[in-house]
Amino acid sequence: MTATPEQAAAEDTGCGGDPADRGRLHIGRTVVRKIAEHAADQDPGSARTRRRLAGVGLGQHGATAQVSGPDDALRIRLEVALRYPAPVRGTVASMRKRVRSELERITGFRVRTVDVTVSALVPADVTPRVE
Structure with a gap:
């Protein structure tokens, strides 16, 4: 049996076969944390709050996440x-x-728990202030 041009090209570049045979994939905890934060921020009930340090406005931030396990x-x-x-x-x-x-x-990891701490309640109709 002869190989099709696509199969021959895949064999020449090493792209054929089982994906696990081609190498390894490691997803860093920082990436997992960012995905969790982004997903939480996409929820319609989430809000952004002002970030301040010693009375100086540093912009806004959304959810913060910690990942373990x-x-x-x-x-x-x-x-x-x-x-x-x-x-x-x-x-x-x-x-x-x-x-x-x-x-x-996105990651294929199994999530055992998602613990949520509500740190603030932000009125929905407040317009952002200029600092």
């Missing part, structure tokens, strides 16, 4: 600000589900 049982700790008034339990449940599904979809 092995790849097959990640533990995620989120600190978030939520829009007010909104049902906190429902918003946090939605955020947990979103973070878990995004991490599992």
